[in-house]
Amino acid sequence: MCLLALAAAACSPDAPEGAKLSVVVIGDSEQPEGLAQRLVAEAVQPGLVARDEAGQTVAGLASSWRFVDDGRSLILRLRPAQWSNGETLVARDVVAAFRRAGSRRDPVLVMAGIVGSEAVTAKRAPASKLGVSAPIARVVELRLESPSPLLLGWLAEPALGLVSDKADVSLARYRVGGTAERRVLQRKSMAASPAARPAQISVATSPDLRAAIAGFMRGEANLVFGDGLAGLGEVRASVRPEMLQVDPLWGIYGYVANGLRGPVADPAIRRALAMAVDRGRLAAAMGIGAIVAADGLLPPLLAGGAVLEEGDWRRLGAAARVAEARRLLAGAGWTLDQPLRLVLLLPPGREHRSIAERVADDWAQVGVLLAVTEVSAVERDKLLARGDFDLAVTEASVPVPDSAALLMRWRCGAGAYCNPEADTMLAAARRAPAAGRAPMLAAVEARMMTAPPMIPLITPVQWTLVGRNVDGWVPNAGASHPLARLTVGVRRR
Known part of the structure; x- marks a missing residue:
């Protein structure tokens, strides 16, 4: 007699042990390095x-x-x-x-x-x-x-991962089929193991959040992942709190600045933009404990309470920051009467727009008017590669709590930013003994923030709807949840 816990698998003696795990990722299937692709890669590489x-x-x-x-x-x-x-x-x-x-x-x-x-x-x-x-x-x-x-x-x-250069030869416990929109992983072994529990894993990508929520509530999907902040507000309003998991990521949510051309190529303007944001108000408005204010290139947990150097604008109080931002903008020719006009590339999602509106309110107080243009992730990447932008939303994070890796994003040649002195300092920090590396990396971050490559705002998160019949889910910093290690059991009420 088949157990209820294996109801999703056939009752035949030849059926593989373990149930099916159905996953939906909210995002764009054309994005080559999106969350769906990573979840599949974790299981087959x-x-x-x-x-x-x-x-x-x-x-x-x-x-x-x-x-x-x-x-x-x-x-x-x-x-x-x-x-x-x-x-x-x-x-x-x-x-x-x-x-x-x-x-x-x-x-x-x-x-x-x-x-x-x-x-x-x-x-x-x-x-x-x-x-x-x-x-x-x-x-x-x-x-x-x-x-x-x-x-x-x-x-x-x-x-x-250890991937062969020979076609159809692998070490993976799963074989992959399906389409770009829905990848299907079939376990090769009849018996489950700690690193390969579900008999089948399907990973679908969909831009339709409401349809995904409805399918999840009907039990058609065991997990729904948000590939970024977008959708979190609607999910919080649509499901019971115990169904929603929010993991902090090792990164910074903010606006990448074009440091090579256009008005924000001026470091003084970038400093003014960074100074003028009330991050405490912004983080509080999000209402999520995992989202905290961030005024640097490292999240607070990695910044390690580094002592800021004399002259660092982050030592100023709120009123002094606004006053200094106005002074810097005025020095570049922009005032409340003659404001600087900037365009922000914005991903789809009410959350991104809400943040942009609050930032725009702060910037309007110092002489900056912000307009937004909504673009897909693929189009955003193309515009950034061409350098055809003023500001663009970034939620970039790293899977390891590695300060050096976060700072390496801003090395010369990696994008629309270059600070040769900071590059030299970063190289020295990476060669230093591990015990003395933290203060050196803090100094690199401080040097970069004198001409910031981005306008840091808050810490990013990953949200997930987790079905009541999913066992093995453990919230963690970095949002690491290998699908093959999860178990699908009896649906709990």
Whole structure:
């Protein structure tokens, strides 16, 4: 007799153990690096290290590891595993996979701090110069530019998953089918395991929030993810509080500024824009504990209470900030009578528009008029790549609590911003011993904020509707929720 907990699976003895997990991601299926793509990649691109239900690093294809050479080298031992064509996983397969990541210029290699990664991803050196080697068949060695307590977190990223260069050959526990709008993952093994519990996982992408909420309430979807802040207000008004989970992310929500051309290329104007926002009022209006005010490039939990240098505008009180913002704008020729007019690229979503309206009210008090243009994520990326913008909403975050990774977004050549002095300081901080890195990174952030690359506002979040029959969901900072580790059981009332 079939158990109710397995009602979604067939009762045949040949049916795979475990139920079906149905997931909807609110977003654009054409966005190449969206949340839906990441959720699928986590299940089908297994790495040396994995993440569990709470977002903690656990053994993956590596059964054990140890740091040597004062933390500058990591030795990993592979567990017995076979590719889908029957060949045994060996260390040289890992070397080949990492070199392919270098050839495709994957930034995760640089974030991890692997020797040679910057030169390889910048095409200044061949992938063979990457600090990854295979001393013996089941042992991999990673050499690091400097000791990194965050290395394991980066190794758990799908971008460093072990993917074969041969078609239809993989180490994944799931095979993938379906369309770009709805990916279907079918577990290969008949028996469930801690890292592959559901027999089938479907991940659909939809721009229709109301339809997704309705389907969730009817039990057609077990999880509904918001790929960003948009939709949070409507979801809060539509479902019972216990169904909604809101996780804080390691990042900053704010407005990227075009630091290379146009009116906001003037650092004084960017400082004035940053000064004039009442972030406390903005965060309070959101009414979410996970959303807090942020006036720098690092979220408060990563800023570590760094002491601000003399002259940093963030040491000023609210009234003094407004007065200084008016002075800076007046020096550039903009006043309340002759205001500066700027256009903000805004994603769809009432939440983004509400934030923009509050920011616009603050800026109007110092001589800046803000207009908004709503664009899709794909169109926004195109406009940013062309440099055809004044300001644009960003919710960018990193999956690891890595201050250096957040600051590296603003290096010269990465976008419409360049501060060579800050780049030099950042490179020195990344080479420094781990114990002394925090104050050096705080100094980098302070230097960048003298000519800010963005207008920081609040901390970003990820919201999710979680069905009552989903077991294994653990809220965590960084919003790590590997779908394959969840269980679908009896629907609880």
